[in-house]
Amino acid sequence: MLTVRANGSVRNALDGAESVEVTASTIRELLTRLADRYPALERELDAGIAVAINGEIYRDDRDVKIPADAEVFLLPRIPGG
Amino acid sequence: MKHDNSYTGQDFKVIGTRVKRPDGIDKVTGRARYGADASLPGQLVGRILRSPHAHARIKSIDISKAEALQGVKAVVTADDMPVPQGLPGDLAHMLENSMARGRALYDGHAVAAVAAIDAKTARKALQLIEVDYEPLPHVTDVDAAMQPDAPVIHDWIYTSGVDPKPEKPSNVVQRTEFGLGDIDAGFAEADVVVERSYKTEATHQGYIEPHACLANIRPDGSGELWVTTQGPFVYRNVCAQMLGMDIAKLKVTSSEIGGGFGGKTHVWGEPVALALSRKANRPVKLVMTRDEVFRASGPTSSTSMDIKLGATRDGKLVAARAEMRYGNGAFPGIWGMLSCMTSFACYEIANCKAIGYDVVLNRPKVAAYRAPSAPMAAFGVESAMDELAAAISMDPVEFRLKNASREGGQSHYGPVWGPIGIRATLEAVRDHPHMKAPLGPNQGRGMACGFWFNIGGQTCSDLNVGIDGTVTLTVGTVDVGGSRASLGLIAAEELGIAYEQVSVNIGDTGSLGHNDMTEGSRGTFSSGMAAIFAARNTIEVLRERAAKMWGIPVEDVTWEAGQAVAKGSAHGNLKPLTLKDIAAKSPKTGGPIAGHNEVVADGAGVSFASHICDIEVDPETGATKVLRYTVVQDAGKAIHPDYVEGQFQGGAAQGIGWALNEEYIYGKDGRLQNPGFLDYRMPVCSDLPFIDTKILEIPNPGHPYGVRGVGETSIVPPLAAIGNALSNAVGVRMHHVPMSPPRILKALREAEREAC
Numbered sequence: 001m002l003t004v005r006a007n008g009s010v011r012n013a014l015d016g017a018e019s020v021e022v023t024a025s026t027i028r029e030l031l032t033r034l035a036d037r038y039p040a041l042e043r044e045l046d047a048g049i050a051v052a053i054n055g056e057i058y059r060d061d062r063d064v065k066i067p068a069d070a071e072v073f074l075l076p077r078i079p080g081g
Numbered sequence: 082m083k084h085d086n087s088y089t090g091q092d093f094k095v096i097g098t099r100v101k102r103p104d105g106i107d108k109v110t111g112r113a114r115y116g117a118d119a120s121l122p123g124q125l126v127g128r129i130l131r132s133p134h135a136h137a138r139i140k141s142i143d144i145s146k147a148e149a150l151q152g153v154k155a156v157v158t159a160d161d162m163p164v165p166q167g168l169p170g171d172l173a174h175m176l177e178n179s180m181a182r183g184r185a186l187y188d189g190h191a192v193a194a195v196a197a198i199d200a201k202t203a204r205k206a207l208q209l210i211e212v213d214y215e216p217l218p219h220v221t222d223v224d225a226a227m228q229p230d231a232p233v234i235h236d237w238i239y240t241s242g243v244d245p246k247p248e249k250p251s252n253v254v255q256r257t258e259f260g261l262g263d264i265d266a267g268f269a270e271a272d273v274v275v276e277r278s279y280k281t282e283a284t285h286q287g288y289i290e291p292h293a294c295l296a297n298i299r300p301d302g303s304g305e306l307w308v309t310t311q312g313p314f315v316y317r318n319v320c321a322q323m324l325g326m327d328i329a330k331l332k333v334t335s336s337e338i339g340g341g342f343g344g345k346t347h348v349w350g351e352p353v354a355l356a357l358s359r360k361a362n363r364p365v366k367l368v369m370t371r372d373e374v375f376r377a378s379g380p381t382s383s384t385s386m387d388i389k390l391g392a393t394r395d396g397k398l399v400a401a402r403a404e405m406r407y408g409n410g411a412f413p414g415i416w417g418m419l420s421c422m423t424s425f426a427c428y429e430i431a432n433c434k435a436i437g438y439d440v441v442l443n444r445p446k447v448a449a450y451r452a453p454s455a456p457m458a459a460f461g462v463e464s465a466m467d468e469l470a471a472a473i474s475m476d477p478v479e480f481r482l483k484n485a486s487r488e489g490g491q492s493h494y495g496p497v498w499g500p501i502g503i504r505a506t507l508e509a510v511r512d513h514p515h516m517k518a519p520l521g522p523n524q525g526r527g528m529a530c531g532f533w534f535n536i537g538g539q540t541c542s543d544l545n546v547g548i549d550g551t552v553t554l555t556v557g558t559v560d561v562g563g564s565r566a567s568l569g570l571i572a573a574e575e576l577g578i579a580y581e582q583v584s585v586n587i588g589d590t591g592s593l594g595h596n597d598m599t600e601g602s603r604g605t606f607s608s609g610m611a612a613i614f615a616a617r618n619t620i621e622v623l624r625e626r627a628a629k630m631w632g633i634p635v636e637d638v639t640w641e642a643g644q645a646v647a648k649g650s651a652h653g654n655l656k657p658l659t660l661k662d663i664a665a666k667s668p669k670t671g672g673p674i675a676g677h678n679e680v681v682a683d684g685a686g687v688s689f690a691s692h693i694c695d696i697e698v699d700p701e702t703g704a705t706k707v708l709r710y711t712v713v714q715d716a717g718k719a720i721h722p723d724y725v726e727g728q729f730q731g732g733a734a735q736g737i738g739w740a741l742n743e744e745y746i747y748g749k750d751g752r753l754q755n756p757g758f759l760d761y762r763m764p765v766c767s768d769l770p771f772i773d774t775k776i777l778e779i780p781n782p783g784h785p786y787g788v789r790g791v792g793e794t795s796i797v798p799p800l801a802a803i804g805n806a807l808s809n810a811v812g813v814r815m816h817h818v819p820m821s822p823p824r825i826l827k828a829l830r831e832a833e834r835e836a837c
Contacts, residue, residue, distance in 0.1 A: 008422070012242040048117070055499050056497060056683070056684060058683045060576060071497060072498050075414060076419075076422075079415075079449050080346075080534075080535075081342055081450050081451040
């Protein structure tokens with residue numbers, strides 16, 4: 001079971017929860033299960049979500065494996081100039 | 082083939098050398114072709130009619146007289162650009178921003194456009210379009226827009242992120258929060274607290290080349306777009322979806338780009354040019370005037386913020402709070418949220434909270450500008466940091482060093498830091514001769530730090546070997562600052578050949594798979610990664626071909642220093658084959674030799690910078706002069722040091738302009754008062770000293786060469802560095818950017834009055 005923490009607009013989509021528990025072994029599984037539980041997350045997924053696993057931020061790669069004891073953060077997708 | 086993007090610490094042969102950029106000669110001799118430099122037979126001139134009102138209902142538009150004018154081939158309004166079914170919300174906003182539908186939302190909002198045989202006819206046709214407006218109340222100030230009695234711009238915006246959920250619409254799009262710990266407990270620990278409010282005005286990226294394109298939609302519905310852009314693939318996707326076209330039927334080619342800095346990540350007039358071409362059945366060239374660029378393409382947010390910092394007497398930051406209100410222009414954005422994510426990144430603060438508000442205004446839709454949202458937040462935080470250091474009688478560099486973020490610590494926005502360079506940049510600043518140079522009367526020195534994330538993203542590249550052994554690398558990221566030279570070096574390094582053997586080509590959307598834009602300091606990071614992997618794939622092909630030429634197993638062939646080497650005692654008599662040898666035989670060994678790679682280039686390493694600035698203030702006029710400026714920044718690995726330094730210098734120059742003079746000035750009527758370079762004062766060469774640079778190289782573990790993006794961070798510290806220098810020069814603390822002569826003079830006069 002992963003403890004997933006979130007901030008910003010992503011936390012708003014998780015009904016304001018600072019952290020949620022979810023079972024997932026990849027980013028794809030993680031986001032699918034969270035979207036099932038929190039429909040408001042769909043809008044954030046459309047806008048783009050980045051997932052930080054042990055400090056490394058993944059914006060697009062959904063196949064990344066998540067270690068069982070990983071620190072996982074959901075972040076808004078960051079644009080650039 | 083899946084490749085590993087981990088940093089390996091390899092030794093380099095050509096990486097880090099200062100070779101000539103391949104596009105340099107064309108650019109200095111005027112041969113380079115920019116957005117306005119393409120032509121097609123039968124092309125028309127496009128022009129856009131824009132709202133003179135800050136906010137108005139469009140009761141009717143009569144285009145009949147314009148359509149009847151001889152030489153006019155098409156007139157379009159929103160009716161010619163319907164919203165395709167299923168268009169995502171953000172693209173629907175872009176479409177409405179390209180052409181108003183029902184309401185003009187800001188001064189300069191497009192309401193109609195014409196395509197005519199020449200500019201004179203097009204201008205005349207614009208005058209014949211009759212728009213019946215009903216002016217509506219407007220709001221252009223971010224604080225005013227948040228008041229309960231403010232005119233509500235969109236009746237569908239209900240603030241998200243607040244509890245309870247609002248029952249009425251407002252201009253506040255969202256409230257977002259980032260942070261750690263317990264700030265009340267943190268402030269209770271503090272011996273000294275500094276609490277200040279700041280404002281920054283909107284600025285424009287100020288690229289010298291205006292938006293320009295040549296659109297050509299054919300009768301069969303397919304088309305092409307030549308355009309100045311930071312991302313032809315994204316422009317293709319966006320424009321095709323907005324106009325209801327198949328993505329594959331629109332080919333977009335990026336011209337050379339005369340500056341973008343984020344402003345060319347977004348479409349403005351391009352969908353209009355395509356709609357005009359579709360209606361006229363002729364090619365249409367559309368080039369914005371400078372007035373249009375200012376009024377109708379995306380500037381930064383204007384901001385208002387409250388910063389509170391607390392520290393113990395021995396210099397430990399124990400609590401921080403920021404509330405930052407960012408204008409988004411006429412459509413929702415995430416700029417306030419981004420400010421939260423960057424605000425406290427430089428420091429390890431156990432108890433901190435950053436709150437952001439995104440607010441719509443009757444202003445142009447905000448677009449990214451180099452490290453978007455970070456410079457304004459840094460102005461507030463880094464100004465307060467200096468005041469706090471002074472309050473506890475601590476050197477400002479030592480105070481920052483004592484509290485700098487460190488590897489393994491948790492960032493205030495969430496993730497744990499990997500190897501980062503904030504501490505190293507501060508140590509380099511502390512030890513830099515600039516910090517010890519003498520100062521004269523009315524002169525002051527300031528420093529400040531800055532942070533930017535950097536991003537990776539979808540990337541695709543091709544590497545083709547010619548039969549003479551020369552190599553063409555095709556990438557899909559537009560070259561905004563010398564990346565062709567950097568990518569040529571990377572291909573040469575991997576293949577073990579000379580840089581001069583490599584040509585780098587920017588592909589159009591028909592030649593490669595999707596590439597995200599050149600944004601977020603990703604060009605050299607992402608395309609560099611794809612180039613490395615494409616070259617490694619090419620080497621596999623080269624080994625196979627050499628094995629075939631020798632008639633030995635491919636497992637016995639290695640690639641060393643640009644040639645195939647047969648390994649093992651059985652092959653001792655085989656002379657190595659160079660790339661040229663193998664390429665010459667390629668028609669008979671299997672045909673073209675090429676390597677391809679598509680990658681999601683994750684693993685972008687964050688970036689930190691610390692800047693030093695000396696400034697002189699004329700106390701009689703409030704005029705300022707930047708005397709000396711030094712940028713210290715972590716580049717990960719500087720592939721081509723010239724262009725890393727160029728990015729450092731360019732960002733600092735833009736930040737200096739933002740700090741001292743640049744601002745959008747709106748009248749009470751909600752109209753922009755200074756849409757031109759005479760009244761919007763950008764720095765020119767004579768305003769600036771030589772900007773000194775120091776590159777630090779702390780390898781990014783997420784890139785084979787350790788590369789970090791370098792393009793954006795350098796614009797983050799200057800606002801605060803200059804504010805801090807100014808305070809040290811004449812003893813007044815500026816809280817409003819730009820720190821223009823009238824504002825400085827006012828502050829000096831107020832300080833004099835208070836002293837009396």
